[in-house]
Each structure stands twice: as C-alpha cells, then as structure tokens.
Amino acid sequence: MIETTNRSEAPLLRFGRVERWLHWVNATLFFVIMLTGASLYIGPLSAIVGRRELIRAIHVYCGIALPVPLLIALIGRHGARLRRDFRELNRFAPGESRWFRARTRGSVRLGKFNPGQKLNAVFIGAAGLVMLATGSIMKWFTLFPIDWRTGATFVHDWFALGIWVAVIGHVMFAFKDPVALGGMMRGYVSATWARRERPRWYEAENQESIKPEPQDTPR
Amino acid sequence: MEALDQAAAPGTPVGRRLFLGLLGVGALGVVFGAKVQDVLERALGPLISKDGTGLSALLPIGRFRIYTVTGDLPHKAKPDYKLSVHGLVDTPFQLTYAELRALPPTHLDKDFQCVTGWRVPDVQWKGVLVSDLLDRAGVKSEATALRFTSFDGTYTESLTVAQARRPDVIVAYQLEGDDISDAHGGPVRLYVAPMYGYKSIKWLDGIELTKEVRPGYWEDLGYDVDGWIGRSNDRDDKPV
Numbered sequence: 001m002i003e004t005t006n007r008s009e010a011p012l013l014r015f016g017r018v019e020r021w022l023h024w025v026n027a028t029l030f031f032v033i034m035l036t037g038a039s040l041y042i043g044p045l046s047a048i049v050g051r052r053e054l055i056r057a058i059h060v061y062c063g064i065a066l067p068v069p070l071l072i073a074l075i076g077r078h079g080a081r082l083r084r085d086f087r088e089l090n091r092f093a094p095g096e097s098r099w100f101r102a103r104t105r106g107s108v109r110l111g112k113f114n115p116g117q118k119l120n121a122v123f124i125g126a127a128g129l130v131m132l133a134t135g136s137i138m139k140w141f142t143l144f145p146i147d148w149r150t151g152a153t154f155v156h157d158w159f160a161l162g163i164w165v166a167v168i169g170h171v172m173f174a175f176k177d178p179v180a181l182g183g184m185m186r187g188y189v190s191a192t193w194a195r196r197e198r199p200r201w202y203e204a205e206n207q208e209s210i211k212p213e214p215q216d217t218p219r
Numbered sequence: 220m221e222a223l224d225q226a227a228a229p230g231t232p233v234g235r236r237l238f239l240g241l242l243g244v245g246a247l248g249v250v251f252g253a254k255v256q257d258v259l260e261r262a263l264g265p266l267i268s269k270d271g272t273g274l275s276a277l278l279p280i281g282r283f284r285i286y287t288v289t290g291d292l293p294h295k296a297k298p299d300y301k302l303s304v305h306g307l308v309d310t311p312f313q314l315t316y317a318e319l320r321a322l323p324p325t326h327l328d329k330d331f332q333c334v335t336g337w338r339v340p341d342v343q344w345k346g347v348l349v350s351d352l353l354d355r356a357g358v359k360s361e362a363t364a365l366r367f368t369s370f371d372g373t374y375t376e377s378l379t380v381a382q383a384r385r386p387d388v389i390v391a392y393q394l395e396g397d398d399i400s401d402a403h404g405g406p407v408r409l410y411v412a413p414m415y416g417y418k419s420i421k422w423l424d425g426i427e428l429t430k431e432v433r434p435g436y437w438e439d440l441g442y443d444v445d446g447w448i449g450r451s452n453d454r455d456d457k458p459v
Contacts, residue, residue, distance in 0.1 A: 053291070091232055126245075
C-alpha cells in the first residue's frame with residue numbers, strides 16, 4: 001500500500017480538553033480503586049499492606065466519587081464532544097463486527113473508534129455501575145436481605161476480575177500504539193495515523209473542518 | 220439531535236444492549252449469586268485447591284477471604300500470647316502459646332464455610348479440643364455458655380457448653396500445616412467446624428464461662444446465635 005502523505009497536513013484533534021481531563025481523572029481513580037481492592041482481596045498482599053480500615057475507606061470513597069467527574073464532563077456545552085463520542089461508542093456500523101475476525105479485519109473502514117474500544121468502553125461503564133451498586137450493598141448490607149450480601153460479594157469479585165483484565169488490556173494496547181496514546185495525552189494525532197487507522201473518522205473530520213468546532217476553543 | 224445522531228453514527232446500538240445486559244447480569248447476580256456461588260464452590264472448589272500454580276487462588280472460588288472488624292490486622296507475637304480460661308470455673312488458668320502447643324493435639328480435615336457464601340474445602344486444622352480446656356478448668360454447674368474474646372479488642376463470640384464440647388470444636392494454632400498467620404486469626408483462633416465462619420473467632424485470647432449465652436459481635440448485627448451450617452441464617456449449605 002502506498003501512503004500519499006502530505007507532511008504539512010495538520011494534526012487532527014482527537015480528544016478535547018474535557019475528554020482528556022476526564023480520562024486521566026478516571027484513570028487515577030481506577031488505579032487507586034484497583035490497587036486498594038487487590039490489597040483487600042489478596043490475602044498475602046493484605047498482610048503486607050495492613051491498615052485495612054484505611055484501605056477500605058479509600059476504596060469505598062474513591063468508588064463513590066467515580067461517577068462525579070463523568071457527570072461533570074457530560075453535562076452542558078463543554079460536554080458536547082464527549083456526548084458525541086458516546087453516541088459513536090454505542091453503535092456498531094453495518095459490517096463492523098467483521099473487525100473481530102483477523103481474516104476480515106482489513107475490509108472494515110473504521111470510524112473514530114474500533115469495535116474493541118467500543119466494547120471496552122461500554123464494559124467499563126456498565127461494570128463501574130455494577131461495582132458501585134454491589135459495593136454499596138456490601139457497605140450498607142444491613143439495609144438489604146442477607147442473601148444479597150453474598151450475591152453482591154459474588155458479583156463484585158467476578159466483575160473486579162473482568163475489570164482487571166479489561167484495564168490491563170486497555171493499557172497494553174495503548175502502549176502498542178504511541179500515536180493513539182499521544183492523542184489521549186495531548187489531544188492530537190497525525191493525519192497519517194488518522195487516514196490509515198480511522199479512515200471514516202478522518203474523512204468526517206475533514207468535511208467538518210470547514211466549519212470550526214465551537215467546543216474546542218477554550219473560553 | 221436525533222436526526223443528527225442517526226446521520227453521524229448509523230448502525231446497531233450494540234453498546235446499549237451490552238450495557239443493559241451487563242446491568243442485568245449484575246442484578247441477577249446479586250439476587251441469585253448466593254446459589255450460583257454454592258454451585259461453583261462445589262464444582263470447582265476441589266479442583267482449585269489442588270492447583271499447584273497458585274494462580275487460580277486469585278479466582279473468587281474456594282479461597283479464604285479476610286475479614287476484620289477493627290482498623291488494623293491484629294498481631295500478637297507468640298511469646299506474648301496468652302489464652303485465659305475464666306468465669307464460672309473451679310480453677311481459672313492461663314496458657315502461654317508454648318503450653319497450648321504442648322497439650323494433646325486434635326486434627327480436623329474439614330471445610331470452612333462462610334455465611335457470605337464462600338467455602339474452602341478440606342482445610343487441615345490442628346489444635347486443642349475446647350472440651351479438654353473445659354475439663355481442666357472445671358465448669359461450674361450454673362455455667363451454660365462460653366463467651367470468647369479476641370485480642371482485636373472488639374470481636375466476641377459465644378457457644379453453649381454442649382456445643383463447645385463437640386469433638387469438632389477446637390482452639391486452633393495450625394492451618395494447612397503452617398502456624399496460623401495474622402490474616403487467618405493467628406497465632407490462635409477458634410474453629411467451630413459445624414457452624415458458619417463468624418462463629419470461629421479469630422485472634423482468640425479469652426474463654427469465659429457464663430450463666431447464659433451472650434450474643435457475639437455479628438449476632439448483635441443480626442446473624443443467628445446458633446450458626447449451624449445449612450440450618451441457620453436462611454441458608455441451605457451442605458453441613459460440615
């Protein structure tokens with residue numbers, strides 16, 4: 001494949017300020033929640049770390065705080081980009097599921113996100129809500145039937161395992177693609193990358209660039 | 220907005236379906252998780268306890284979960300440890316860790332079942348029969364119950380004298396062939412095989428004979444005083 005790269009072509013804005021801020025606040029909270037969770041759950045680790053009451057308090061309050069930045073980022077005019085990305089994450093374009101098979105992957109022209117990213121985002125979102133609900137049942141278990149405490153613990157454990165797998169995978173994919181990672185750090189990706197990895201998004205952006213995006217200019 | 224939505228992102232709302240599906244799985248898990256957990260523990264627990272790699276110990280099946288009711292993991296060095304047997308007895312006494320270890324041991328190879336659903340199969344316990352300690356102290360006739368205290372300063376438990384005299388109720392100092400660690404309630408804890416885990420008080424430091432049963436820590440929070448596995452707390456686990 002011959003790449004006709006125009007070196008002077010301007011980088012594309014992939015994630016606005018609000019989205020990047022949200023991503024890194026979330027990443028920090030997840031990091032803290034996952035590590036404190038592990039040190040409550042894994043026996044030998046919990047013996048090394050100790051201070052269970054403190055660790056539990058950090059775990060619980062970071063968990064309760066998790067939806068706050070998301071809600072702040074979603075509402076109002078500054079959330080327009082994020083809301084648009086959410087709509088994008090929600091839907092699979094016709095034939096896009098072929099991306100999951102190595103044999104047919106090349107035939108799919110991707111939009112802003114690949115289907116794996118879509119599933120990951122949805123999974124993390126739903127799992128986060130499930131963890132919040134089950135964690136609350138575990139914390140305030142006296143308010144619920146005693147069986148629910150068992151059920152909530154059960155769900156919390158298995159979803160935690162799923163989240164660990166998803167987050168480790170997410171981070172590994174990020175490190176494998178420095179341009180994409182740069183997009184989440186500084187906001188911009190090269191036009192070359194966009195045209196090659198996300199052609200449908202690249203085209204849409206170029207059509208839109210005729211009119212400037214009001215959301216991206218800081219006020 | 221809806222029209223724009225359609226134009227910008229046509230296709231199937233896979234995300235919404237997955238999202239709602241996961242929430243549904245979570246909700247079902249909360250309501251029926253206790254039963255699913257039982258099935259998984261029974262089916263997979265024995266396999267996992269034999270896994271040599273230790274990796275499956277990370278799975279939420281067939282493993283101990285560490286609970287404490289106080290801020291820190293309680294710790295007491297063996298030379299500082301004392302178990303006191305007192306209350307309505309003829310001769311109250313204290314045992315050091317070494318003295319306890321010198322008493323005739325009892326081995327139990329039995330499951331550990333928590334009231335929250337998890338179960339660890341075939342745990343090897345070693346300790347001293349509570350019954351032996353009662354004989355040594357001489358239980359006065361007006362005593363009907365035992366009150367156990369923990370050096371965590373908060374946790375308490377209770378048994379009737381008849382329950383405590385069972386041959387599967389021990390003051391344990393070894394777990395799976397090792398001295399019991401801080402996390403598992405060491406150096407000395409109670410193991411009441413036929414009852415849910417909350418009866419097996421960790422960090423045991425005192426046994427007091429009392430006139431009647433005084434409910435323990437979790438029993439004040441709603442758990443049954445007679446915590447028989449499979450016959451209490453609205454659960455139907457296989458008895459141990």
